[in-house]
Amino acid sequence: MINLIRLKDKQKESAETRAGRVGFAKKQTAGELRVHKDMSELNLPKTCKITFPNGKDDLMHFEISIRPDERYYRGGNFRFSFKISPVYPYEPPKVKCKTKVYHPNIDLEGNVCLNILREDWKPVLNINTIVYGLSHLFTGPNHEDPLNHDASDVLRDDPKLFQANVREAMAGGHVGKTYFARCM
Template identity: 75%
Template sequence: MNFETTIRPDEGYYMGGTFVFTFQVSPSYPHDPPKVKCKTKVYHPNIDLEGNVCLNILREDWKPVLNINTVIYGLNLLFTQPNDEDPLNHEAAVVLRDNPKMFEANVRRAMAGGYVGQHYFQRCA
């Protein structure tokens, strides 16, 4: 089963953004986690520029008692509480840790449709 879902954070750095994720659920679910990718290019420490998502319950912390709703809740938490300690986008993680005001400015620039460093982001706010 494949489907898409949209996350629209209502607080935090990413408030007002619209982020689309694809889910691939294998026949071995719930024994194996769904494969999740972000279709929206986003400046985020836990989502790389190819859309790969770093969320512990999609990897080593997956248990068959977890479900799709748990994953969606986890994705929402990534936007309200980005984690600089387990990054896929190391550059964004360093900025978040060392200069939160610059991180916020970079997120706003990316969401408005613009460049952060050498990377262009489509408008998603």
């Protein structure tokens, strides 16, 4: 009987040693599982591209590039970083615009005003929904819910001047006292 207990202890010890050497994968959080599902169902518009700066093993941090093909922002390239919380989808991803842009719904620090990233977030929404929402910001900027009040006022009062300011900013120039790097 004592030999049987010793044998079981040795087997257990051996299994633990192998597990340490082989490096069994850590248990995934609910957020990681959901992001994995969202990524497998991702259907990006043709104007969008996804990259993984930390490698494809880190699905909780990624970037989306949007290249609008119509309206004011046509020809620009705008990058957004996504940071997903372990409690996703119960809270929305943190999304920042990494490209400085003259836009009524994106401030100069990269904060994005998109209702589904704030008060209208629901766990049934997914990454695809957010990407389409971001893409829509470039085809239909909204002056009624601004983060950049100057851009919003110009869009509301003088759409032709707004378009000229967007072109100037995207080409790498100044709008007022603010410099924008080229993003075309």
